[in-house]
Amino acid sequence: MRIDPTKCVACGNCTYVCPMGAIYIDPVIERATVNRDECVECYACFNGLSQEHLNPTMVRTVRKLFKMMRLRFDPEPDVCPTAAFAPEELVWPRVVRRAFSDPRVPHESTGVEGRGTEEVKTNDVSGRVKVGEVGFTIELGRPGVGVWFRQIQEMATQLALIGVTFEKRNPITSLMSDVATGTIREDIMNEKVLSAIIEIKVPIERTEEIIRLVQTVEKRLDTVVALGVATRCDPDGEERIVAPILAGLGYKLERAKTNTGLGRATNPSNTVTISEVVAK
Ligand code: SF4
Ligand code: SF4
Numbered sequence: 001m002r003i004d005p006t007k008c009v010a011c012g013n014c015t016y017v018c019p020m021g022a023i024y025i026d027p028v029i030e031r032a033t034v035n036r037d038e039c040v041e042c043y044a045c046f047n048g049l050s051q052e053h054l055n056p057t058m059v060r061t062v063r064k065l066f067k068m069m070r071l072r073f074d075p076e077p078d079v080c081p082t083a084a085f086a087p088e089e090l091v092w093p094r095v096v097r098r099a100f101s102d103p104r105v106p107h108e109s110t111g112v113e114g115r116g117t118e119e120v121k122t123n124d125v126s127g128r129v130k131v132g133e134v135g136f137t138i139e140l141g142r143p144g145v146g147v148w149f150r151q152i153q154e155m156a157t158q159l160a161l162i163g164v165t166f167e168k169r170n171p172i173t174s175l176m177s178d179v180a181t182g183t184i185r186e187d188i189m190n191e192k193v194l195s196a197i198i199e200i201k202v203p204i205e206r207t208e209e210i211i212r213l214v215q216t217v218e219k220r221l222d223t224v225v226a227l228g229v230a231t232r233c234d235p236d237g238e239e240r241i242v243a244p245i246l247a248g249l250g251y252k253l254e255r256a257k258t259n260t261g262l263g264r265a266t267n268p269s270n271t272v273t274i275s276e277v278v279a280k
Contacts, residue, residue, distance in 0.1 A: 001039050001046065005031040007084035009059045011075050014085075017048045019143035019194065032084070040146055040194045041090060041098035051083040093188045096149075100171070100193035128167070129230055134207050134242055137228035138214055140221070141195035147223045149175075150189045152196055155225070156182030158217045159200060162209065167199035204231070207245045 003014070003023070008031040015023045015032065022038035023045060025031070052075070059073075059081055066073040075081040090098055099105055129135040138155060141147030152172060160166075160182030166173040177185040202210055211227065218225040231242045243253055 001034050001041060001043065002086045002088055003032045003034055004084050004086045005029060005033075007056050007082045008032045009056055009063065009082055009084075011063075011081060013049060013075060013077055014045045014080060016077070017045050019044055020146055021144065038146070038192070039097075040101040040192055041094065042101035042194055043087065043098070045080075046085045046087055048078075049085075050079040051085070052079050052081045053083050054081045056082045056084075093191050096175070096188050096191050097193055100196050123230070123232075129201055129232065131232050132204055133201050133231070134204050134210075135199065135201040135230040136210055136214075137230070138198040138200070139195055139226040139228065140198070140223055141193060142224045142226075143194055145224050146192050146194055147196060147221075148190070148192050149184055151221045151223055152198065153182065153184040153189070154221060155214070155217050156184065156198055158182075158213060159198070159210075162213060164200040164202055164210070167201070170197070170199045172196055172198050204241055204245075207242055208249060211246075211249055 010025050010030050010032060012025055012032070015021075015025065018039075019042060020038050020040055022035045022040075023032055024035065026033040054075075059075075063073045123129050123135075138159075140152055140155060156166070156172065156176070160180065166176070166179055166182070172184070173179060175184055175188060177183050200210070207229070211229075214225065214227055229242065229246065231239055233239050246253055
Protein backbone atom coordinates (compact mmCIF):
# COMPACT_ATOMS: atom_id res chain seq x y z
CA MET A 1 0.00 0.00 0.00
CA ARG A 2 1.15 3.51 -0.69
CA ILE A 3 -0.17 6.88 0.38
CA ASP A 4 -0.03 9.77 -2.05
CA PRO A 5 1.86 12.57 -0.22
CA THR A 6 0.32 15.19 -2.50
CA LYS A 7 -3.13 14.22 -1.21
CA CYS A 8 -2.52 13.24 2.42
CA VAL A 9 -3.37 15.93 4.98
CA ALA A 10 -1.88 14.03 7.94
CA CYS A 11 -5.16 13.71 9.83
CA GLY A 12 -3.92 10.39 11.25
CA ASN A 13 -7.17 8.45 10.84
CA CYS A 14 -5.48 5.64 8.95
CA THR A 15 -2.88 5.05 11.66
CA TYR A 16 -5.60 3.60 13.88
CA VAL A 17 -6.98 1.10 11.38
CA CYS A 18 -3.74 -0.57 10.31
CA PRO A 19 -3.54 -3.97 12.09
CA MET A 20 0.24 -3.95 11.74
CA GLY A 21 0.89 -0.43 12.98
CA ALA A 22 2.62 0.14 9.65
CA ILE A 23 1.29 3.66 9.03
CA TYR A 24 2.89 6.60 10.79
CA ILE A 25 2.91 10.35 10.36
CA ASP A 26 6.39 11.23 9.13
CA PRO A 27 7.37 14.32 11.12
CA VAL A 28 9.73 15.51 8.37
CA ILE A 29 7.31 15.56 5.46
CA GLU A 30 4.20 15.80 7.67
CA ARG A 31 2.38 13.13 5.73
CA ALA A 32 1.16 9.63 6.55
CA THR A 33 3.72 7.08 5.39
CA VAL A 34 3.59 3.29 5.07
CA ASN A 35 6.43 1.18 6.46
CA ARG A 36 6.86 -1.15 3.49
CA ASP A 37 8.52 -3.92 5.50
CA GLU A 38 5.70 -4.12 8.02
CA CYS A 39 2.79 -3.58 5.59
CA VAL A 40 1.19 -6.95 4.81
CA GLU A 41 -1.06 -5.56 2.04
CA CYS A 42 -4.25 -6.41 3.92
CA TYR A 43 -6.02 -3.33 2.49
CA ALA A 44 -7.74 -2.66 5.86
CA CYS A 45 -6.79 1.00 5.50
CA PHE A 46 -8.07 1.34 1.94
CA ASN A 47 -11.26 -0.65 2.51
CA GLY A 48 -11.88 0.35 6.11
CA LEU A 49 -12.01 4.10 5.62
CA SER A 50 -14.54 5.90 3.45
CA GLN A 51 -12.75 7.81 0.75
CA GLU A 52 -13.86 11.42 0.53
CA HIS A 53 -12.62 13.70 -2.17
CA LEU A 54 -12.00 17.02 -0.45
CA ASN A 55 -9.37 19.29 -1.93
CA PRO A 56 -6.10 18.63 -0.03
CA THR A 57 -4.93 22.25 -0.21
CA MET A 58 -8.23 23.46 1.16
CA VAL A 59 -8.18 20.93 4.02
CA ARG A 60 -4.57 21.77 4.93
CA THR A 61 -5.37 25.48 4.94
CA VAL A 62 -8.42 25.02 7.16
CA ARG A 63 -6.43 22.81 9.54
CA LYS A 64 -3.68 25.44 9.77
CA LEU A 65 -6.17 28.24 10.42
CA PHE A 66 -7.88 26.22 13.13
CA LYS A 67 -4.52 25.40 14.68
CA MET A 68 -3.61 29.09 14.86
CA MET A 69 -6.81 29.59 16.85
CA ARG A 70 -5.85 26.66 19.09
CA LEU A 71 -8.70 24.63 17.62
CA ARG A 72 -8.66 21.38 15.69
CA PHE A 73 -10.26 20.51 12.42
CA ASP A 74 -10.38 16.73 12.12
CA PRO A 75 -12.37 14.66 9.66
CA GLU A 76 -14.75 12.00 10.95
CA PRO A 77 -12.64 9.11 12.29
CA ASP A 78 -13.78 6.64 9.64
CA VAL A 79 -12.82 8.62 6.57
CA CYS A 80 -9.77 9.51 4.59
CA PRO A 81 -10.81 13.05 3.67
CA THR A 82 -8.75 13.29 0.50
CA ALA A 83 -8.76 9.71 -0.86
CA ALA A 84 -5.00 9.61 -0.42
CA PHE A 85 -4.51 5.84 -0.64
CA ALA A 86 -2.82 4.65 -3.79
CA PRO A 87 -2.95 0.82 -3.90
CA GLU A 88 -0.23 -0.63 -6.09
CA GLU A 89 -0.47 -3.27 -8.75
CA LEU A 90 1.20 -5.98 -6.69
CA VAL A 91 3.58 -8.35 -8.42
CA TRP A 92 5.40 -11.47 -7.34
CA PRO A 93 6.69 -11.97 -4.67
CA ARG A 94 5.00 -9.12 -2.79
CA VAL A 95 1.56 -10.25 -3.95
CA VAL A 96 1.72 -13.21 -1.54
CA ARG A 97 1.39 -10.72 1.31
CA ARG A 98 -2.07 -9.82 0.10
CA ALA A 99 -3.13 -13.40 -0.58
CA PHE A 100 -2.50 -14.31 3.06
CA SER A 101 -3.60 -11.06 4.69
CA ASP A 102 -6.78 -9.97 2.94
CA PRO A 103 -9.45 -12.65 3.62
CA ARG A 104 -11.39 -11.64 0.54
CA VAL A 105 -8.58 -12.56 -1.83
CA PRO A 106 -8.64 -16.21 -2.92
CA HIS A 107 -5.47 -18.27 -2.89
CA GLU A 108 -4.79 -19.24 -6.46
CA SER A 109 -3.50 -22.61 -5.29
CA THR A 110 -6.77 -23.60 -3.60
CA GLY A 111 -9.44 -21.17 -4.74
CA VAL A 112 -10.35 -20.87 -1.04
CA GLU A 113 -10.55 -17.39 0.40
CA GLY A 114 -8.51 -16.66 3.52
CA ARG A 115 -5.27 -17.83 5.02
CA GLY A 116 -5.69 -21.56 4.91
CA THR A 117 -7.84 -24.26 3.44
CA GLU A 118 -11.10 -25.14 5.10
CA GLU A 119 -9.02 -26.87 7.76
CA VAL A 120 -11.17 -29.62 9.27
CA LYS A 121 -14.49 -27.84 9.12
CA THR A 122 -15.70 -29.89 6.19
CA ASN A 123 -14.22 -33.16 7.34
CA ASP A 124 -17.54 -34.98 7.20
CA VAL A 125 -17.44 -34.46 3.46
CA SER A 126 -13.73 -34.51 2.74
CA GLY A 127 -12.73 -37.24 5.19
CA ARG A 128 -9.26 -35.77 5.56
CA VAL A 129 -8.90 -36.71 9.23
CA LYS A 130 -9.81 -40.34 9.60
CA VAL A 131 -10.55 -42.46 12.65
CA GLY A 132 -7.26 -42.98 14.49
CA GLU A 133 -5.77 -39.75 13.19
CA VAL A 134 -5.25 -36.26 14.55
CA GLY A 135 -5.21 -33.17 12.38
CA PHE A 136 -3.14 -30.18 13.43
CA THR A 137 -3.48 -26.58 12.33
CA ILE A 138 -0.39 -24.62 13.28
CA GLU A 139 -1.21 -20.97 12.84
CA LEU A 140 1.66 -18.53 12.87
CA GLY A 141 1.15 -14.78 13.20
CA ARG A 142 -1.74 -12.58 14.23
CA PRO A 143 -2.89 -9.03 13.57
CA GLY A 144 -0.40 -6.74 15.25
CA VAL A 145 2.40 -9.27 14.97
CA GLY A 146 2.40 -10.92 11.56
CA VAL A 147 4.83 -13.60 10.44
CA TRP A 148 7.68 -13.82 7.93
CA PHE A 149 7.89 -16.76 5.55
CA ARG A 150 11.34 -17.55 6.93
CA GLN A 151 9.64 -18.12 10.31
CA ILE A 152 6.99 -20.33 8.71
CA GLN A 153 9.78 -22.30 7.06
CA GLU A 154 11.53 -22.78 10.39
CA MET A 155 8.42 -24.49 11.75
CA ALA A 156 7.77 -26.46 8.55
CA THR A 157 11.30 -27.83 8.23
CA GLN A 158 11.33 -29.01 11.83
CA LEU A 159 8.02 -30.80 11.29
CA ALA A 160 9.36 -32.36 8.11
CA LEU A 161 12.41 -33.66 9.95
CA ILE A 162 10.19 -35.89 12.07
CA GLY A 163 8.38 -37.15 9.00
CA VAL A 164 4.98 -35.49 8.99
CA THR A 165 2.88 -35.13 5.84
CA PHE A 166 1.74 -31.66 4.88
CA GLU A 167 -1.83 -31.18 3.68
CA LYS A 168 -1.67 -30.93 -0.10
CA ARG A 169 -4.50 -28.43 -0.53
CA ASN A 170 -2.97 -25.92 1.84
CA PRO A 171 -1.56 -22.61 0.53
CA ILE A 172 1.68 -22.94 2.51
CA THR A 173 2.25 -26.43 1.12
CA SER A 174 1.73 -25.09 -2.39
CA LEU A 175 4.53 -22.56 -1.78
CA MET A 176 7.07 -25.21 -0.79
CA SER A 177 9.90 -25.85 -3.22
CA ASP A 178 10.52 -29.18 -1.48
CA VAL A 179 7.54 -30.61 0.40
CA ALA A 180 9.61 -33.51 1.75
CA THR A 181 11.83 -31.11 3.72
CA GLY A 182 9.27 -28.35 4.30
CA THR A 183 11.45 -25.89 2.37
CA ILE A 184 9.58 -22.84 1.13
CA ARG A 185 10.56 -21.16 -2.12
CA GLU A 186 13.48 -18.81 -1.64
CA ASP A 187 11.99 -15.78 -3.37
CA ILE A 188 9.31 -15.24 -0.72
CA MET A 189 11.52 -15.60 2.36
CA ASN A 190 11.46 -11.85 2.98
CA GLU A 191 7.71 -11.47 2.63
CA LYS A 192 5.55 -10.89 5.68
CA VAL A 193 1.88 -11.80 6.09
CA LEU A 194 -0.76 -11.30 8.76
CA SER A 195 -0.90 -15.01 9.53
CA ALA A 196 -0.65 -18.39 7.85
CA ILE A 197 -1.61 -21.93 8.72
CA ILE A 198 0.43 -25.10 8.32
CA GLU A 199 -1.78 -28.22 8.23
CA ILE A 200 -0.66 -31.75 8.96
CA LYS A 201 -2.17 -34.96 10.19
CA VAL A 202 -0.60 -37.86 12.07
CA PRO A 203 -1.66 -41.05 13.82
CA ILE A 204 -3.08 -40.35 17.29
CA GLU A 205 -0.01 -41.93 18.94
CA ARG A 206 2.10 -39.02 17.68
CA THR A 207 -0.06 -36.31 19.26
CA GLU A 208 2.26 -35.53 22.16
CA GLU A 209 5.38 -35.63 19.96
CA ILE A 210 3.94 -33.04 17.57
CA ILE A 211 2.79 -30.72 20.33
CA ARG A 212 6.15 -30.85 22.09
CA LEU A 213 7.97 -30.07 18.84
CA VAL A 214 5.72 -27.11 18.08
CA GLN A 215 6.25 -25.81 21.62
CA THR A 216 10.04 -26.07 21.18
CA VAL A 217 10.18 -24.35 17.78
CA GLU A 218 7.69 -21.67 18.83
CA LYS A 219 10.11 -20.47 21.52
CA ARG A 220 12.64 -19.61 18.79
CA LEU A 221 10.17 -17.63 16.70
CA ASP A 222 9.43 -13.98 17.34
CA THR A 223 5.74 -14.33 16.55
CA VAL A 224 2.57 -15.91 17.93
CA VAL A 225 1.79 -19.58 17.35
CA ALA A 226 -1.67 -21.07 17.92
CA LEU A 227 -2.15 -24.81 17.73
CA GLY A 228 -5.46 -26.36 16.72
CA VAL A 229 -6.02 -30.08 17.30
CA ALA A 230 -8.82 -31.93 15.54
CA THR A 231 -10.02 -35.48 15.84
CA ARG A 232 -13.15 -37.51 15.30
CA CYS A 233 -15.79 -38.01 17.94
CA ASP A 234 -17.01 -41.45 18.87
CA PRO A 235 -20.61 -42.46 18.02
CA ASP A 236 -21.80 -40.78 21.25
CA GLY A 237 -20.37 -37.48 20.12
CA GLU A 238 -17.59 -37.69 22.69
CA GLU A 239 -13.83 -37.81 22.36
CA ARG A 240 -11.98 -39.89 24.93
CA ILE A 241 -8.63 -40.61 23.32
CA VAL A 242 -6.96 -37.35 22.33
CA ALA A 243 -8.51 -35.24 25.09
CA PRO A 244 -6.65 -37.10 27.89
CA ILE A 245 -3.38 -36.64 26.00
CA LEU A 246 -3.94 -32.89 25.80
CA ALA A 247 -5.02 -32.72 29.44
CA GLY A 248 -1.84 -34.60 30.39
CA LEU A 249 0.16 -31.91 28.62
CA GLY A 250 -1.46 -29.28 30.80
CA TYR A 251 -4.10 -27.92 28.43
CA LYS A 252 -7.46 -27.00 29.88
CA LEU A 253 -9.91 -28.22 27.29
CA GLU A 254 -13.05 -26.51 26.13
CA ARG A 255 -15.21 -27.83 23.35
CA ALA A 256 -14.64 -25.08 20.82
CA LYS A 257 -16.64 -26.44 17.93
CA THR A 258 -18.50 -29.56 16.98
CA ASN A 259 -19.11 -29.78 13.27
CA THR A 260 -22.14 -31.96 12.78
CA GLY A 261 -22.22 -32.82 9.15
CA LEU A 262 -23.93 -29.92 7.46
CA GLY A 263 -22.50 -31.09 4.18
CA ARG A 264 -23.49 -34.18 2.25
CA ALA A 265 -21.06 -37.01 2.84
CA THR A 266 -19.56 -38.14 -0.42
CA ASN A 267 -17.71 -40.96 1.25
CA PRO A 268 -19.82 -43.48 3.23
CA SER A 269 -17.06 -43.86 5.81
CA ASN A 270 -17.34 -40.19 6.69
CA THR A 271 -20.41 -40.40 8.87
CA VAL A 272 -18.81 -39.66 12.22
CA THR A 273 -18.73 -36.05 13.33
CA ILE A 274 -15.50 -34.34 14.11
CA SER A 275 -14.59 -32.52 17.27
CA GLU A 276 -12.17 -29.68 17.09
CA VAL A 277 -10.37 -28.79 20.26
CA VAL A 278 -8.46 -25.56 20.28
CA ALA A 279 -5.46 -25.48 22.56
CA LYS A 280 -3.84 -22.06 22.55
S1 SF4 B 1 -6.55 9.14 6.52
FE1 SF4 B 1 -5.87 9.91 4.53
S2 SF4 B 1 -5.42 12.08 4.84
FE2 SF4 B 1 -5.57 11.15 6.86
S3 SF4 B 1 -3.44 10.62 7.38
FE3 SF4 B 1 -4.33 8.80 6.42
S4 SF4 B 1 -3.85 8.97 4.24
FE4 SF4 B 1 -3.49 10.98 5.15
S1 SF4 C 1 -2.48 -2.48 3.63
FE1 SF4 C 1 -2.85 -3.24 5.74
S2 SF4 C 1 -0.81 -3.45 6.65
FE2 SF4 C 1 -0.59 -2.15 4.82
S3 SF4 C 1 -0.74 -0.07 5.57
FE3 SF4 C 1 -2.82 -0.66 4.93
S4 SF4 C 1 -3.77 -1.49 6.79
FE4 SF4 C 1 -1.55 -1.40 7.17
